[in-house]
Amino acid sequence: xxxxxxxxxxxxVRSASLPQLIDLASAHGFGxxxxxxxxxxxxxxxDAARRAAAAGLRVTSVCRGGMFPQPTRTERARAHDDNRxxxxxxxxxxxxxxxxVCGAATARDLAMARAHIFDGIAALIExxxxxxxxxxxxxxxxxxAADRSAITSLGEAVxxxxxxxxxxxxxxxxTYHVWWDVALDSLMTRAGARVHSVQLADWVLPIHGQLSSRxxxxxxxxxxxAFVDLARxxxxxxxxxxxxxxxxxxxxxxxxxxxAASRALAAITEPAPAAP
Amino acid sequence: xxxxxxxxxxxxVRSASLPQLIDLASAHGFGxxxxxxxxxxxxxxxDAARRAAAAGLRVTSVCRGGMFPQPTRTERARAHDDNRxxxxxxxxxxxxxxxxVCGAATARDLAMARAHIFDGIAALIExxxxxxxxxxxxxxxxxxAADRSAITSLGEAVxxxxxxxxxxxxxxxxTYHVWWDVALDSLMTRAGARVHSVQLADWVLPIHGQLSSRxxxxxxxxxxxAFVDLARxxxxxxxxxxxxxxxxxxxxxxxxxxxAASRALAAITEPAPAAP
Numbered sequence: 001x002x003x004x005x006x007x008x009x010x011x012x013v014r015s016a017s018l019p020q021l022i023d024l025a026s027a028h029g030f031g032x033x034x035x036x037x038x039x040x041x042x043x044x045x046x047d048a049a050r051r052a053a054a055a056g057l058r059v060t061s062v063c064r065g066g067m068f069p070q071p072t073r074t075e076r077a078r079a080h081d082d083n084r085x086x087x088x089x090x091x092x093x094x095x096x097x098x099x100x101v102c103g104a105a106t107a108r109d110l111a112m113a114r115a116h117i118f119d120g121i122a123a124l125i126e127x128x129x130x131x132x133x134x135x136x137x138x139x140x141x142x143x144x145a146a147d148r149s150a151i152t153s154l155g156e157a158v159x160x161x162x163x164x165x166x167x168x169x170x171x172x173x174x175t176y177h178v179w180w181d182v183a184l185d186s187l188m189t190r191a192g193a194r195v196h197s198v199q200l201a202d203w204v205l206p207i208h209g210q211l212s213s214r215x216x217x218x219x220x221x222x223x224x225x226a227f228v229d230l231a232r233x234x235x236x237x238x239x240x241x242x243x244x245x246x247x248x249x250x251x252x253x254x255x256x257x258x259x260a261a262s263r264a265l266a267a268i269t270e271p272a273p274a275a276p
Numbered sequence: 277x278x279x280x281x282x283x284x285x286x287x288x289v290r291s292a293s294l295p296q297l298i299d300l301a302s303a304h305g306f307g308x309x310x311x312x313x314x315x316x317x318x319x320x321x322x323d324a325a326r327r328a329a330a331a332g333l334r335v336t337s338v339c340r341g342g343m344f345p346q347p348t349r350t351e352r353a354r355a356h357d358d359n360r361x362x363x364x365x366x367x368x369x370x371x372x373x374x375x376x377v378c379g380a381a382t383a384r385d386l387a388m389a390r391a392h393i394f395d396g397i398a399a400l401i402e403x404x405x406x407x408x409x410x411x412x413x414x415x416x417x418x419x420x421a422a423d424r425s426a427i428t429s430l431g432e433a434v435x436x437x438x439x440x441x442x443x444x445x446x447x448x449x450x451t452y453h454v455w456w457d458v459a460l461d462s463l464m465t466r467a468g469a470r471v472h473s474v475q476l477a478d479w480v481l482p483i484h485g486q487l488s489s490r491x492x493x494x495x496x497x498x499x500x501x502a503f504v505d506l507a508r509x510x511x512x513x514x515x516x517x518x519x520x521x522x523x524x525x526x527x528x529x530x531x532x533x534x535x536a537a538s539r540a541l542a543a544i545t546e547p548a549p550a551a552p
Contacts, residue, residue, distance in 0.1 A: 108497055108498065108499040109499070110458075110499075141418060141419065142417065142418050142419070142456040142457075143417065143419040143483060145497075146481055150456075152456045152457070152458065153429075153457075153458070155458075180386070180418040180421035180426075180428045181418075181429075182428065182429070182435075205422055206423075206486065207419060207483075207485060207486050208485060209483060210481075210482065210483050220422070221422035222384065223385070
């Protein structure tokens, strides 16, 4: 893949400072960066926006809003306020979207969690529209159902987004979370232009935990070229973000990780455009 | 739950010998045992059948057949032969079903794996019918898609079983694998009488691997009473098997684990039958 159409997510090089992240993305020819909120907490969102713009890097995503299911009304209101701040930050960064990690059930009640997620997103739409920031629901791998998100499949996420029925609510699709799904092709087709973010990470064995067992694209069991092709055929026109949460990669210097990430993406062959 | 309607799976007390497993199941009042094939490898299947019958224990499942996707025709033929032997063993044990762990993709090709799984099961139906042993497709958690099974959701498994359309092909449903599914209720309704085995294990955090991170029913994030109620409402008339693959429990004496399992099942309250 052409790296100018790819983005380096901050968590891939988690120990890098914001200036170092920007430098690494630029040096390797990435077209953008994805920013976890902690990546710019020290420097501030305005400084981050200036640095990205000065380097010619697009901010392809901000991570994260969400965490809608909360045990009390007070805590849900607090989550709502934090989500509004996340939208404001994404606005300041001219980001392509705000990724929503929707949150897990409390008290073993998945149905209740899902209702809180629907209501929580609905309550954010007006603010997202005013800020011109699409909200991108990220279906998470089912192994994160107990601690990250009750939205556990692409099908469920597409259903949710269709029910919310707003131009400001779409999807973030990460290979790591959805690759196993027998209906992946048809669901990506249904998702179509509602996909605001595509992230790449590979499934490597053995896993050692639900969060940070991921591999560089190409190192694992996911057919990455097929997925990239699928996303393009379904109308995704944005950048491909490399987001590898990996204890193994995190133990190495950020410069090494950025180099490995750039090589991994460059090695993915995109199919030639169909003949006219 | 009434333990006479519950079954103790051999892998829950993995280090127990076959006689010890039978003794533990009897002592705690279980109505049955589920047998992994390694549990009777030393004593032989006929001895296992005699011991279970003598103790008044039903064999609720034999685990496992499956592993259909193989890189070569020769290896697929070998898997087929092994699956025929597994059916013969289940017959000798008068087991309720043979559980199929269908196998993972080779060479990153999930579609090919699924085709091999369909063909592999279809090729076993005649032998299963002759032996009067239902084959029970077990959908596995998506985190096992790369090493255990390309059948990653209950919906996919129900579709597969419906397409195979034989009275000798049904389902094994384990809470641990399917609890996260937004469509769980409707899928269990569709599965209905095709469910030949229901297994219980809980989701406990953090996981430390894809295979043996499970918890005793009641110790984790799954609403067990709701699931047991759902299975009964959908027409499941068989026993509930406790199958806990857990490095933590495996480090303890089998007698302690069997006691904990019996208490865990006894603590699950079944709803009163609806008034007539």
